Amino acid sequence: QVQLVESGGGLVETGGSLRLSCAASGRTFSRYAMAWFRQAPGKERECVAAISWSGATTYFADSVKGRFSISRDNAKNTLYLQMNSLKPEDTAVYYCAARSAAVITVWQQYDYWGQGTQVTVSS
Secondary structure: OEEEEEEOOEEEEOOOOEEEEEEEEEOOHHHOEEEEEEEOOOOOOEEEEEEOOOOOOEEEOOOOOOOEEEEEEOOOOEEEEEEOOOOHHHOEEEEEEEEOOOOOOOHHHOOEEOOOEEEEEEO
């Protein structure tokens, strides 16, 4: 089992920045591919960014490329999502997720989830 707890969400103005963190506990964090997903009301859950266990491979949705970055600190069992130049369309609940296999972007293939953190970007 892996327990995931997100933090860092909140209300920010358009153009602002937020840094989300996901603290992991349980089995060895470094063995898991990790990802950030988001879901806005009435919309499907989408993968925003993903990172392999080593950090060597990353993925970003087209809508966030150049604005968001993903990183992990395996020594601290923590995943990060740095979000810059935020837009109102980034408003959603953000979830971190883990899977004990190669990094992918399909949410149904992730085994462990956090409770989510709300990000609201005002226009």
